[in-house]
Amino acid sequence: MPQPAAAETVAPECIPGAPASAQSLRKRTLAPSAGPQAAVRPAYKAMADGKTSRTLSYDDVQLNIGNTALDEPTEIGITPLTEAELPVLGAGMDNVTDGPRAGYRFTPTPFEFEQDITISVPYDAAKLAEAGLTPQDVRTFFFDAQGGCWRPLVRVSVDTERRRGSRGNTPGSPPRTL
Numbered sequence: 001m002p003q004p005a006a007a008e009t010v011a012p013e014c015i016p017g018a019p020a021s022a023q024s025l026r027k028r029t030l031a032p033s034a035g036p037q038a039a040v041r042p043a044y045k046a047m048a049d050g051k052t053s054r055t056l057s058y059d060d061v062q063l064n065i066g067n068t069a070l071d072e073p074t075e076i077g078i079t080p081l082t083e084a085e086l087p088v089l090g091a092g093m094d095n096v097t098d099g100p101r102a103g104y105r106f107t108p109t110p111f112e113f114e115q116d117i118t119i120s121v122p123y124d125a126a127k128l129a130e131a132g133l134t135p136q137d138v139r140t141f142f143f144d145a146q147g148g149c150w151r152p153l154v155r156v157s158v159d160t161e162r163r164r165g166s167r168g169n170t171p172g173s174p175p176r177t178l
Contacts, residue, residue: 014149015090015141020081040101043079050074061104062120069115077107087143090150094131096138098122098163110146118156120164135160 044058050070056063058078065076080101089095097103104121123138135158141150158164 018088064118096127
């Protein structure tokens with residue numbers, strides 16, 4: 001059962017990072033390799049009609065889109081990313097996403113929803129412990145390619161039984177965007 005998040009500490013608005021190299025992004029489309037990257041699933045796409053609530057689930061991530069979040073039908077994509085495809089993390093950031101994926105790319109991007117959405121992402125308890133962190137330390141960020149930095153999502157809850165963190169945002173704050 002999800003636990004309410006403790007009072008959030010204020011995360012920096014923008015933690016500098018860097019986009020993944022163009023070479024690492026081409027590898028997925030040109031020739032999938034053997035090893036850990038081969039375990040990462042291909043991209044998934046689904047339509048959300050903008051009239052009904054929709055939950056998209058793929059590769060252990062969930063995106064909940066409310067019935068007023070879209071003003072027109074939109075194709076939403078979810079792509080699991082390998083470590084090489086993930087933008088470079090900022091100082092002080094530890095990636096505790098449950099493998100084999102290292103993160104996710106949601107499309108279209110950039111894209112702004114009319115209302116808040118919620119994203120639920122799996123975390124790896126062993127990675128968390130190795131970093132000296134607890135489930136209540138789990139935060140989710142999205143990479144703002146235009147700003148060249150990681151921006152935080154507001155944490156909604158942490159489900160320690162299923163090892164998932166749910167993130168959303170408050171009205172008027174980033175990201176209603178993908």
